[in-house]
Amino acid sequence: MKVTLSVIKADIGSIGGHICPSRQLLQTVREHVAGAGKSLLVDNYISHTGDDIAILMTHTRGVGDKAIHKLAWDAFVAGTEMAKSQGLYGAGQDLLKDAFSGNVRGMGPASAELEFDERPNEPFLFFAADKTDPGAFNLPLYLAFADPMNTPGLMLAPSLGQGFRFVIMDVNHTAGDRVIELDAPDELYAIAALLRDTERYVVDSVWSRATGLQAVTASTSRLHNIAGKYTGKDDPVMLVRVQKDFPATGEILAPYALGPYVAGCMRGSHQMPLMPVGLDSGISYFDGPPVISCAAFAMHEGRLTEAVDAFAHPFWDTVRQQVSHKAVDMRRQGFFGAAMLPMAELEYTGIMEKLQQLEERFVVRA
Numbered sequence: 123m124k125v126t127l128s129v130i131k132a133d134i135g136s137i138g139g140h141i142c143p144s145r146q147l148l149q150t151v152r153e154h155v156a157g158a159g160k161s162l163l164v165d166n167y168i169s170h171t172g173d174d175i176a177i178l179m180t181h182t183r184g185v186g187d188k189a190i191h192k193l194a195w196d197a198f199v200a201g202t203e204m205a206k207s208q209g210l211y212g213a214g215q216d217l218l219k220d221a222f223s224g225n226v227r228g229m230g231p232a233s234a235e236l237e238f239d240e241r242p243n244e245p246f247l248f249f250a251a252d253k254t255d256p257g258a259f260n261l262p263l264y265l266a267f268a269d270p271m272n273t274p275g276l277m278l279a280p281s282l283g284q285g286f287r288f289v290i291m292d293v294n295h296t297a298g299d300r301v302i303e304l305d306a307p308d309e310l311y312a313i314a315a316l317l318r319d320t321e322r323y324v325v326d327s328v329w330s331r332a333t334g335l336q337a338v339t340a341s342t343s344r345l346h347n348i349a350g351k352y353t354g355k356d357d358p359v360m361l362v363r364v365q366k367d368f369p370a371t372g373e374i375l376a377p378y379a380l381g382p383y384v385a386g387c388m389r390g391s392h393q394m395p396l397m398p399v400g401l402d403s404g405i406s407y408f409d410g411p412p413v414i415s416c417a418a419f420a421m422h423e424g425r426l427t428e429a430v431d432a433f434a435h436p437f438w439d440t441v442r443q444q445v446s447h448k449a450v451d452m453r454r455q456g457f458f459g460a461a462m463l464p465m466a467e468l469e470y471t472g473i474m475e476k477l478q479q480l481e482e483r484f485v486v487r488a
């Protein structure tokens with residue numbers, strides 16, 4: 123059976139600043155999807171990561187389907203009404219356009235979609251990150267799909283040994299999707315050269331070279347590229363098919379033990395380590411740290427099992443401690459050097475006006 127997985131997520135308001143949505147807000151979104159989605163969806167799973175609500179849907183309508191996107195958009199519009207009625211902070215903040223125009227892309231919400239022939243056993247992972255941007259997936263995906271130091275399957279499993287194709291997007295190009303296809307391992311250094319620049323080049327998708335099947339789809343939207351100013355971080359989502367001809371779940375999860383520094387956290391303007399957290403958890407320290415959750419599923423004819431929390435295992439408690447130490451260490455240097463993002467990223471915030479005023483006071487000494 124051909125199944126489509128669509129995940130569409132947005133920040134439409136939260137309690138106590140940018141911590142997490144209210145129960146009633148989540149309930150409103152759930153009820154809308156259950157009602158309006160009845161004839162469209164096979165199944166759905168609605169969760170939050172930090173202040174973002176993600177609607178994961180299974181259906182048979184293919185990617186980019188107008189009715190599916192409208193269902194999610196309308197659920198977020200209904201949620202926004204509830205958020206306003208409760209006085210939640212940032213109510214509707216990611217709904218950047220007034221009227222729906224066929225697809226949520228370019229309208230604020232992030233989306234990632236995959237269509238495939240369901241296997242007899244169909245395991246997949248749904249990742250959602252908050253207080254960071256799509257570049258946060260660059261290193262974990264590189265390690266999982268291109269580095270045998272992380273993924274022994276690249277050496278040990280014949281189909282994985284043929285490598286993977288990375289589709290990488292230049293997110294600075296706003297006139298359309300500017301992408302490049304690069305094959306691992308043949309073009310490893312080219313892939314590395316692009317993926318190191320996490321604010322400009324992000325992974326759009328990853329494909330098996332042995333089977334031609336798609337393993338990964340990730341959201342690539344940059345809110346400041348849409349709004350032209352800072353309206354919140356781009357808090358990405360990602361779907362990853364696992365096992366057999368794809369890396370094992372453990373190979374996909376392993377890179378998150380690094381707690382790599384990513385862009386985001388307070389005012390979307392810092393470099394802070396990415397913490398793997400449990401499902402439906404909030405945000406705290408310094409409007410962060412940036413977090414990533416992972417729900418593991420099996421699926422049959424589009425019907426989902428319950429979500430299993432991939433970062434709930436005690437192993438990740440130690441990682442969270444290490445990430446906390448990294449976060450506090452970095453914060454000790456405040457805004458200096460690597461602690462804050464480079465000017466090109468900050469230019470969407472209010473700092474440009476401040477610098478403009480100072481420009482006039484500069485003098486060239488005789």
Ligand code: F6R
Binds near residue numbers: 139140355387388390
């Ligand atoms: C980060 C984020 C927060 C806010 C910060 C200030 O993505 O959303 O760190 O930037 O709390 O928010 P405002 O300007 O809304 O008071």
Ligand code: MG
Binds near residue numbers: 133136140212215354
């Ligand atoms: Mg927010």
Ligand code: MG
Binds near residue numbers: 174
């Ligand atoms: Mg968020």
